[in-house]
Amino acid sequence: METGWIGDADLVRAIGHVFGSTGAAPVAVAVLTPEHELTATVGAGHHSTFEIGSISKALTGMLYRDAVERGLLSQETILRDLLPLENHGEIGSVSLSSLAMHRSGLPGLPPGMHPLRRNYDFWIRGRNPYGDSLADLLEQTRNMRLGAPRPRYSNLGFQLLGHAVANAAGSSYEQLLHDVLGAGFSTPARPEQLGPADLTGSSRFGRPVAAWVGEALAPAGGVRATIGTMRGFLRSVLDGSTRGYSALDPVSQFTPRVGIGAGWITLEFQGRAVTWHNGSTGGFGSWIGLDREAGVGVVVLAAQHRSVDRQGFRLLMRFAPPGGGRAVS
Template sequence: MGNEWIGSAELVRAAARAFGSPAAVTAVAVVAPRGEMVATAGCDDQSSFEIGSISKVLTGMLYRDVTERGLISQTTVLRELLPLEGHGEVGSVSLSSLAVHRSGLPRLPPGMHPLRRTLKLWSYGENPYGDSLTELLDQTRNLRLGAPRPRYSNLGFQLLGHAVAEAAGSSYEQLLQDVLGNGFRTPIRAEDIGPTDLTGVSRFGRPQAAWVGEAVAPAGGVRASISIMRGFLRSVLDGTAQGLSALDPVSDFTPRVRIGAGWIALKHEGRMITWHNGSTGGFSSWIGLDRDAGTGVVVLAARHGSVDRQGFKLLTEFTTLRTVPPPPRTLNGGPAV
């Protein structure tokens, strides 16, 4: 299959304007009051991508769902759910602070030797994660907390997701599927990668090992197809998804950006956009919604490198066009040529 865009004609044209000729295997979806559209290049709508840190917004919704079911509270701390006896300060971190990146935790646990793993990632395309939950918890031993200020933390969302799953009496993947849909997967081992799972490439086109592992799943280890992401987007926009309060901003993240449970909110061209992006060694992703307009966009690419610009551009275009009448039809009811 070549890398020409195929799918909904309207979205194909919009994607071509946003991306030009796609240099990577890419899939996009739009859900709007006018209808739903998918376009792909180099794959089909069932091909599975690493969605990277979009995993965090799923975890945020699981957190809010479990809270709303009364299984945890705003004051629940990690040591109440995870075996952190003797680990020092990390056990006292509240789940509510993790959900808005205000826990005082670093981006990654020092015990995982992140610099060494990053060098192996960029030199050899190795998976920098792959740890079990037990190994992750061991890496937090004697970790000292920083100030409770906004600080983006992969570690925080790893712990949040596994704590929420424990509160629900489930694994993270099972809770994710039970609450948000069966199509989401969190492969643990390289052997779990199947024929529909795409192989991502680096910015320079080098194949990258899959980012698999139990520990990383809630922060960046989820896989999904554009078909699954379109269904998820629809459920968020039509209000049927669980944990929707995660999208509501509750805290400042920067002077111009607010945050809900994982979801980020900011003004873009005069409209409030709720969104998140993602990046792994071989994949990039973006999801954004204009909730007032009832319109959302997902972009998935099997190549490392930001797709934020294209995502915002597509969302702006389809939000602006939301009041345009449907395309004209021929007399026999078929689509116009």
């Protein structure tokens, strides 16, 4: 294991068996069990913020479920009821419940986004490909045709879902996120809104990458958080005190072996029911997962474009007790 990890000794020892060499990128890890809350970092402080990527979708799913439970909207509410889509064709008839399950018929990205040009700007020039405003996003969806309502992972769907739910609450997305899930999350819309605590991510080759910021992006992949914020959020999920908790319960099959709630994914891993989500931006990787029966959860944040799924699953299995049941110290 690379030296430099600081934090709770039990977690630092476990990281040695799971991570191997971390490279030069900052990484932060939190593990919660019924008895302990453990945190360790390398290259980052407890106040450093990471892009959490598509874990933002799990948060948005909880905002949606909370809004349903408060009677602000229903599962039958359609986008046209909450966003100015009267002249946009088929997209206005999409239900929020189908968006939350990735079963709306929407593509992964809006067709008006010019993905080839944006990918070129990102990979060759290192530019942020997702700096759109909400108005830009809505314009890109004009006259878009829907596909079949089958499972299809859609960033666009969760962008629209988050902003629709915020409008139902008479709020911005970031304010609703603070009101429902806590003030530690941020959704910067422009680079100048970033501060000294906001880490700069890197490509898998170590090249600095522009921050992925943008108003439209926030509900699907534009949230930032510290490891402390994520640890507190994970605690509220594990003890069931968080609002929108029902988002974790699967309501449909995404694949034959994978269930989906509102954003959250469930699957059986090494004989355990794991509820989880991952995230990836141009310069960051992230993972959050829970064994709800054992009362154990893990968060991994890395300031580098890399998958940390394997490390997250391995840490979860390491701290959850064998054979199921509640964790013990």
